[in-house]
Amino acid sequence: MRLVSIRVGDIHCEACAASIESSLSSLDGVLDIRVLINDKRVVVRYDPDKVSREDLIRAIRDLGFSPED
């Protein structure tokens, strides 16, 4: 199991957080998602055998946010 932090500069509100949470939770291998609005980052606990950090970043970007690599 792995823990990763992805900086997303344009998270501003609970609504952004909710959309990221629901999108990531549909990915196979994602175990837990924390969106820290104050910190402007998303922390994901995931299984590296099933999903990669790149997949997570892509999923966030597809929602229209700009995650840092």
Added chain:
Amino acid sequence: MNSRERVLHRRIEGLHCSFCVSNIEDALSRIEGVWEYNVSIAHEEIYIRYDPDRVDESEIEALLEGLGYRLRDVDESPDYEKVYRILRRRLLLSTMLSLVAGLFMLGMWLGTLGREAALAMGLIAGANFLFLGREYIAISINSLRRGILNQHVLMFLTGLSGLLGGVIGLLTGLYPPGDFFGVASFVTTYHLLGGYSASYVRKKSEEAVGRLLRYRPRVVRVRRGGAVRYVDVEDVEPGEVVIVDRGESIPLDGILLSSYASVDESIVTGEPLPVDKYRGDEVVSGSINLSDPVEIRVSRRYRDSFLHRLVMHIREARALKPPILSLLDRVLKRYISFVLFTAVAGLVLWDIAPLILGRGLDWVRPLYVFMTVLVMGYPCALGMAIPLAIIRGSGVAAERGILIRNGDSIEILSGRPYLLLDKTGTMTLGRPMVAGLGALNGFDEEELLRLVGCLESYSRHPVAEAIYGYALDRLGEIECGEVSDVEVIPGMGIAGVVDGHRIAVGSRELMMAMGIDVDHPPEEGFRTVYAAVDGSLAGYIHLSDVLRDDVARAIAELRGYVSGVALITGDSEENTRRMVGGLDLDWYMAGLRPGEKAEVVRGLQARGYRVVMVGDGFNDAPSVTLADVGVAFGVGSDITAVNSDVLIVSDRFDRLVELFRLSRRMYGRTRTNLFVAFMYNGLGIPLAALGLIQPYWAMIFMVLSVTSLLINSMRRL
């Protein structure tokens, strides 16, 4: 509060300029039994304390309504959108009328149209001025009755002179009726444009903040007769038991009946770190339950509760906000006197001169001069001068995350006010950050951080978030391996198995409960968290709220804009000293409750200072509302944001410097705009009195002044 004292608190409609305030205050000061009064233009509210034995509520209300103001319930919010739409429709109609009038006038000048055109223009001017401008005429008549000279009065005098001059011209053929009628029409249109611009600014600022919050009593869950009932919060009696779910705010003050609760008490102190409460502890209404559902025995009725008192503080603060005599009103007072004086002087001059020259008395010429002066009186660019400066400036500000909601603020911000700052969440990040850590007993720091980070990611406590956030920043991705048996121990910490190791992270109490000896002392001013690995102490982590990056430099820069800068906070004296000791502040006060913060603001105001208060939380709402300029930092608390004059939606503290800097420039721009708006007419008036220029010059001035104003407003800010 004295038992023989009542408060009359109402929304008041019809405040059109800062003179209204002194007018109302004059009237109130003459009533026996009225002790204290305050009129807030910004919030359109009035607050009166009086003795019910000596004066009746209805008497006071009748007095105010007799002065031409309408009183409403405080909770009734004005509909800026509706006002805006009405003004826009009137402006469109009026512009069309004026355009037609302009075409007629052109035809008359070119000689293609005759006297019939003048009659048509008279009808247009009448419709425009008397019908579309009727609201402003009513305001002017009211103002004149109260002896107030404002821009509406100016428009009224100019429009009326134009109309009368035109009618006399039509009837006698002595004056050029088309020119007079033209002025009456154009003046109305320009005045409507001014009203429209002001209402546009107001509407925009309201939109940016969203709907006004209403303080409505909520329904709470109460245990009654073995069942749980939903009861209006105002109907709950002391001694009853209420149930509060996780994430809900505690509705009433009381005593905790459940064994434990983690509570966010930032409403009281502004401190966001959860506080641990155990059975028998007091809990405060408005604080938020972060733990599992709890039961609370109510100790006070809603109307005596902390939350209700806070709401009342905010309401009072809205009405007690000091008035400002704005630059425009100060200029207008002199200008209108100047116009009237010159008009009368012209009248007298042209009466006397022929007498001296021995030509006998003639009424045609003096009256013509008198009316020409009045026709020159209305500076058409006036209504736009301030809105244009504000629209332009607030656009620039908004790009930097600064929403200026009240245009009067820029005048105060430019005049070296006294600056008061809240600490937590304003000068600091408002959440704990890892300030230091150390590995003990031979453990590797990074390995410890890996294990602790993995475990803490299961907790939602702000301290845990700070720790795993820090771990991720330092290590990048963290490989956790298998994690099992995670257990959150309320008020103490968290334990579990990570990658084959038994890990516990939490307070000294948690370590002791697990039989681990803590020989490392906590550091003063920090919250210290310990970590154990496989039964032995492995390290410690110090956490603390930290100042924002740019605070020290920003305060040094702010010194150039303010006459003093101080800190007021709900945090403890000790924490405050440690955190802001190195900053260049004039003084600070710690341990203040929300109402006490507002008292500090009032105290400074009583000593003659204009006060700018910057805060973020619910606990800052009364002081932010009361301040001459209330600045809400971030949107942490809706109530604070709604009652603020300026809203900063940015994490950067130096935006505050930017606010002062931009305000100075905007105020400078407002002044040059006003100068430009008044300049042409100011020159035209004495010339008209001397009979050197004719009414059509008024229209040339309109074009010149509006064009100059637009050019001046286009310049980079």
